[in-house]
Amino acid sequence: MTAARSAPARPGPPERILLTGxxxxxxAFLLRELLDRTGATVFCLVRGEAERVHRNLARxxxxxxGDEGRVAVVGGALDRPALGLxxxxxxxxxxxxxxxxxxxxxxxxxxxxGPLKAxxxxxxxxxxxxxxxxxxxxxxxxxxxxVAIPPxxxxxxxxxxxxxxxxxxxxxxxxxxxxxxxxxRTAAARGIPASVYRPGRIAGHxxxxxxxxxxxxxxxxxALVLVxxxxxxxxDVLIDLVPADHVAASLVRLVGQPSSLGRTYHLANSARVPFxxxxxxxxxxxxxxxxxxxxxxxxxxxxxxxxxxQRVALVNALVPSVLDTSDPVFDxxxxxxxxxxxxxxxxxxxxxxxxxRYLAGTGGFPAxxxxxx
Numbered sequence: 001m002t003a004a005r006s007a008p009a010r011p012g013p014p015e016r017i018l019l020t021g022x023x024x025x026x027x028a029f030l031l032r033e034l035l036d037r038t039g040a041t042v043f044c045l046v047r048g049e050a051e052r053v054h055r056n057l058a059r060x061x062x063x064x065x066g067d068e069g070r071v072a073v074v075g076g077a078l079d080r081p082a083l084g085l086x087x088x089x090x091x092x093x094x095x096x097x098x099x100x101x102x103x104x105x106x107x108x109x110x111x112x113x114g115p116l117k118a119x120x121x122x123x124x125x126x127x128x129x130x131x132x133x134x135x136x137x138x139x140x141x142x143x144x145x146x147v148a149i150p151p152x153x154x155x156x157x158x159x160x161x162x163x164x165x166x167x168x169x170x171x172x173x174x175x176x177x178x179x180x181x182x183x184x185r186t187a188a189a190r191g192i193p194a195s196v197y198r199p200g201r202i203a204g205h206x207x208x209x210x211x212x213x214x215x216x217x218x219x220x221x222x223a224l225v226l227v228x229x230x231x232x233x234x235x236d237v238l239i240d241l242v243p244a245d246h247v248a249a250s251l252v253r254l255v256g257q258p259s260s261l262g263r264t265y266h267l268a269n270s271a272r273v274p275f276x277x278x279x280x281x282x283x284x285x286x287x288x289x290x291x292x293x294x295x296x297x298x299x300x301x302x303x304x305x306x307x308x309x310q311r312v313a314l315v316n317a318l319v320p321s322v323l324d325t326s327d328p329v330f331d332x333x334x335x336x337x338x339x340x341x342x343x344x345x346x347x348x349x350x351x352x353x354x355x356x357r358y359l360a361g362t363g364g365f366p367a368x369x370x371x372x373x
Contacts, residue, residue, distance in 0.1 A: 002132065007136065018130075020101070025060075029245055030251065035064070048075075093130065140195050141180065144198060157328050159266050160263075201240045201327065202244050209354030218364075226306055238274055259338075270329075
């Protein structure tokens with residue numbers, strides 16, 4: 001794969017952008033920002049019916065009148081050869097798009113590398129092939145901050161840090177993202193302009209609270225609520241919670257700056273949130289949580305028959321969780337240099353309450369006892 005024989009990239013702001021993962025959580029926010037901050041038509045690679053894109057926008061309160069005129073849905077799939085596109089559609093797409101925001105992936109922290117490889121690794125390879133097929137097309141790849149966490153603590157994780165694969169946490173999803181990042185860097189060395197974005201722990205909208213309970217962090221909180229307890233190891237723990245609208249806005253602003261290409265960006269929250277603030281929000285909203293020893297908490301989790309609690313236990317057995325250790329500090333000097341005014345909205349007890357109430361109201365999180373009564 002090389003861009004040596006590709007035509008030069010089209011100059012000027014992108015008029016047609018390919019977005020993958022538009023039916024996911026972050027994808028909805030990225031699509032909203034692309035529609036609001038650019039004048040481009042956004043091509044969304046989607047498996048299944050086209051209406052899924054607009055339903056996903058509506059789910060998080062992001063749908064706007066007139067979106068249909070600027071969203072073009074292309075049927076395909078990341079885990080299929082050539083993205084599941086027929087040769088004519090693939091050729092037309094390669095000739096027409098001016099930028100690619102590759103956000104799509106299969107996310108399952110309980111699965112190994114093998115089941116996730118087709119979508120996350122092979123899909124990224126197909127995206128890069130598309131980017132070099134006719135004209136050089138810049139690729140903006142959405143990775144995960146988790147791929148950069150070293151086995152031993154450091155004062156701050158630099159944006160250019162690349163750890164050895166063996167040092168990545170033994171989570172299949174993170175290892176597919178590590179390999180996909182390596183593909184993107186190799187493609188960049190072969191002439192395909194590319195940037196890598198590593199979001200931290202993504203939370204809901206900073207104003208509406210709209211979010212998803214499918215994320216590992218909220219599944220962990222759900223497990224605490226269901227067993228009615230929290231281990232006494234969380235006293236000084238700090239967590240990285242960054243609102244989805246901030247992640248999407250920062251990324252799309254960087255997409256609009258050609259000078260931003262060729263770098264890695266940590267889209268995290270520089271002001272980590274005390275886990276005690278999260279617990280205070282849970283308790284003030286009516287979730288009784290008693291403090292127990294770590295061993296007693298483990299026993300409670302193991303005794304739970306809830307499949308979600310069991311999945312949390314499985315993941316926590318593989319990697320340290322926020323119940324035991326703080327999230328690392330992610331250096332963001334590339335972001336600060338490119339976007340000096342892009343400060344992250346504060347994540348405080350009031351906002352966490354907003355998240356909890358949104359999730360409980362949509363059925364994605366257990367309602368507190370007072371609401372159930």
